[in-house]
Amino acid sequence: MDPNEVLKFLRLTYxxxxxxxxxxxxxxxxxxxxxxxxxxxxxxxxxxxxxxFVGYQLLTITASWGIDPTLGTIxxxxxxxxxxxxxxxxxxxxxxxxxxxEQIISxxxxxxxxxxxxxxxxxxxxxxxxxxxxxxIVPAALSGRWQIEMxxxxxxxxxxxxxxxxxxxxxxxxxxxxxxxxxxxxxIAMRATADDQQAAMSMGISIRVVFGLTWSLxxxxxxxxxxxxxxxxxxxxxxxxxxxxxxxxVIILGGLDSVAGAIVGGFTIAMLETYASGYxxxxxxxxxxxxxxxxILMIKPYGLFGQxxxxxx
Amino acid sequence: MATQSGxxxxxxxxxxxxxxxxMQRVRLVLVAALLVIIPFVVDSxxxxxxxxxxxxxxxxxxxxxxxxYTGQISLGQGAFLxxxxxxxGLLQAYLNVPWPIALxxxxxxxxxxxxxxxLPSLRLKGLYLAVATLAAQQIVDWVIINWDPIDxxxxxxxxxxxxxxxxxxxxxxxxxxxxxxxxxYIVAAAILVVVAIATTNLFRTHxxxxxxxxxxxxxxxxxxxxxxxxxxxxxFMVSSFxxxxxxxxxxxxxxxxxFxxxxxxxxxEYLAMIIIGGLGTVSGSIYGATFxxxxxxxxxxxxxxxTGTDAASLSEFNRVLPFVQEGVFGVVIVATxxxxxxxxxxxxxxxxxxxxxxxxxx
Numbered sequence: 001m002d003p004n005e006v007l008k009f010l011r012l013t014y015x016x017x018x019x020x021x022x023x024x025x026x027x028x029x030x031x032x033x034x035x036x037x038x039x040x041x042x043x044x045x046x047x048x049x050x051x052x053f054v055g056y057q058l059l060t061i062t063a064s065w066g067i068d069p070t071l072g073t074i075x076x077x078x079x080x081x082x083x084x085x086x087x088x089x090x091x092x093x094x095x096x097x098x099x100x101x102e103q104i105i106s107x108x109x110x111x112x113x114x115x116x117x118x119x120x121x122x123x124x125x126x127x128x129x130x131x132x133x134x135x136x137i138v139p140a141a142l143s144g145r146w147q148i149e150m151x152x153x154x155x156x157x158x159x160x161x162x163x164x165x166x167x168x169x170x171x172x173x174x175x176x177x178x179x180x181x182x183x184x185x186x187x188i189a190m191r192a193t194a195d196d197q198q199a200a201m202s203m204g205i206s207i208r209v210v211f212g213l214t215w216s217l218x219x220x221x222x223x224x225x226x227x228x229x230x231x232x233x234x235x236x237x238x239x240x241x242x243x244x245x246x247x248x249x250v251i252i253l254g255g256l257d258s259v260a261g262a263i264v265g266g267f268t269i270a271m272l273e274t275y276a277s278g279y280x281x282x283x284x285x286x287x288x289x290x291x292x293x294x295x296i297l298m299i300k301p302y303g304l305f306g307q308x309x310x311x312x313x
Numbered sequence: 314m315a316t317q318s319g320x321x322x323x324x325x326x327x328x329x330x331x332x333x334x335x336m337q338r339v340r341l342v343l344v345a346a347l348l349v350i351i352p353f354v355v356d357s358x359x360x361x362x363x364x365x366x367x368x369x370x371x372x373x374x375x376x377x378x379x380x381x382y383t384g385q386i387s388l389g390q391g392a393f394l395x396x397x398x399x400x401x402g403l404l405q406a407y408l409n410v411p412w413p414i415a416l417x418x419x420x421x422x423x424x425x426x427x428x429x430x431x432l433p434s435l436r437l438k439g440l441y442l443a444v445a446t447l448a449a450q451q452i453v454d455w456v457i458i459n460w461d462p463i464d465x466x467x468x469x470x471x472x473x474x475x476x477x478x479x480x481x482x483x484x485x486x487x488x489x490x491x492x493x494x495x496x497x498y499i500v501a502a503a504i505l506v507v508v509a510i511a512t513t514n515l516f517r518t519h520x521x522x523x524x525x526x527x528x529x530x531x532x533x534x535x536x537x538x539x540x541x542x543x544x545x546x547x548x549f550m551v552s553s554f555x556x557x558x559x560x561x562x563x564x565x566x567x568x569x570x571x572f573x574x575x576x577x578x579x580x581x582e583y584l585a586m587i588i589i590g591g592l593g594t595v596s597g598s599i600y601g602a603t604f605x606x607x608x609x610x611x612x613x614x615x616x617x618x619x620t621g622t623d624a625a626s627l628s629e630f631n632r633v634l635p636f637v638q639e640g641v642f643g644v645v646i647v648a649t650x651x652x653x654x655x656x657x658x659x660x661x662x663x664x665x666x667x668x669x670x671x672x673x674x675x
Contacts, residue, residue: 034440095647095651098651099650102650102654104439104440104443105380105384105386105584105588106588106650106654108386108584109584109585109650110646110647110650112581112584112585112643113642113643113644113645113646113650114643114647115643116642117640117643117644118643119640119643120636120637120639120640123635123636123639124633124636124637127632245577248444249444249448252444252445256440256441283455283458283459284455286455287451287452287455290452291448293444293445293448294433294445294448297433297436297441297445298436301437301441302441
């Protein structure tokens with residue numbers, strides 16, 4: 001086998017894998033909201049945009065204090081989480097709650113309207129020029145590059161270790177979420193609501209609290225994803241929502257209401273994108289997920305792991 | 314809706330009238346008069362804006378057939394417009410087809426491809442269908458960007474844009490559409506009137522009622538004998554036929570078209586039009602289209618009045634304006650959905666009812 005081809009395959013797989021972790025993280029936020037509130041959040045990409053810029057602002061502030069980057073990162077991420085909780089709660093209270101029980105098209109449109117509003121706010125506050133983060137949020141252990149050499153290859157394979165950061169973050173978040181959903185009172189309430197709203201209500205679960213919590217959680221996930229993109233692409237800028245759009249084939253592929261589907265779908269779509277753009281044509285990157293999506297929907301209309309809904313008239 | 318009292322229908326013909334009351338007929342005459350007067354009284358830039366409104370209104374009616382009347386959510390409006398525009402443009406550019414024929418052919422091509430894009434609707438509904446139409450949007454965008462025959466050049470520079478020759482009709486260069494705003498207005502407004510009347514009447518036939526039945530409860534509709542597969546695809550075809558006309562008009566209006574004008578944000582704008590105007594109404598589509606097209610221009614004018622003329626405030630104005638336009642667009646959508654989900658059409662009806670019953674409240 002041609003060593004160049006082997007290295008190319010390794011490089012594509014590595015990129016696809018770290019990209020897949022990012023897509024899975026984004027899809028996770030979308031699935032959480034859909035599972036408990038039946039809303040598909042078209043403003044998720046804009047939540048990421050907002051999170052990225054708030055994170056950038058916090059990092060800039062901590063940098064101006066002159067403290068150690070590790071401590072600064074921890075402080076900033078904590079403040080970012082708090083800020084996104086507030087954003088999520090406000091959005092749920094002001095915009096989504098009045099529309100509970102409305103038809104699907106209204107709910108879709110209200111999140112689209114929300115995305116325009118967030119876009120405008122971010123644009124007015126930070127402008128359109130991409131802003132580089134003041135310091136890297138990658139831990140020192142991950143800041144190097146991996147070199148893989150192979151006999152006969154033109155040049156060694158050079159992989160940025162920081163791409164592993166996404167995988168690390170996703171693993172940590174998924175474990176935390178699993179513990180939250182299995183063990184904590186609110187996590188169990190959220191699962192109950194997702195399963196059957198009426199039954200959950202009659203068991204004394206406050207649907208309002210659960211909805212507020214869900215939106216806060218998804219906003220936090222989006223905010224972290226936004227900051228990660230800022231780190232991986234070296235700057236936070238107006239193109240973050242485009243990454244958010246890439247998560248839609250993922251959630252449809254995996255099934256709108258399946259957490260496992262979001263993760264499997266994230267890696268599948270990312271691998272498809274990287275291999276198609278690496279081996280066939282770079283321009284295919286944006287369209288291949290949608291072609292795969294159409295084929296899968298034709299065979300399994302509720303995605304790979306989605307729950308089939310039984311309807312009564 | 315409050316109806317005027319004292320109306321007694323004595324024949325089926327009078328019962329089936331679209332506009333039974335005198336007031337409605339008076340308003341109809343006023344609207345018709347307005348349509349005729351416009352080209353005589355407005356300046357050329359306003360005329361171009363009016364033309365854009367007319368195209369958007371046709372497109373919005375088409376989308377409303379699908380989303381408002383049949384309940385099939387589509388995020389692929391931009392793709393349908395693109396199919397119409399590029400069919401019309403390619404027919405003119407390569408085959409030298411005169412524009413009326415290209416326009417009609419584009420509508421039929423759009424209907425065919427629209428039916429094809431609608432095929433997933435046979436198995437999908439709701440959100441899954443919305444994302445499947447998003448797929449159509451992305452695939453059509455990709456084809457436009459990467460398919461070589463559509464990549465033209467402008468001023469010697471290769472672009473993704475397609476030049477529209479705007480063929481002369483009957484060998485008469487004055488009958489070209491893309492350099493004659495008044496002629497374009499006459500053609501587009503006539504088409505809008507035909508489309509509006511045809512769509513209103515469509516929903517008085519068994520086909521239209523089948524569409525509405527599918528929207529209200531698809532399973533019940535199927536039980537009652539509506540062939541779901543047939544009527545869903547038919548709804549996609551009717552809708553994209555009308556949207557295809559709007560797309561072809563977009564091509565005929567300009568000297569070149571490129572993919573940016575048919576992106577996802579265009580799909581979203583059209584959805585906003587029918588939501589703000591009123592889902593499932595022809596008049597609502599027209600109000601909504603007018604509102605969404607005119608709103609950014611109004612904001613620009615207001616902004617111009619509020620800012621100074623020196624270079625610093627002008628550059629600040631240019632920086633802020635797009636964000637304000639986008640933000641107001643979002644606020645209007647959210648406010649409409651929360652305050653009056655039935656849109657402008659309902660607000661207008663409430664106003665009419667208020668004055669008809671004045672001084673009583675009901």
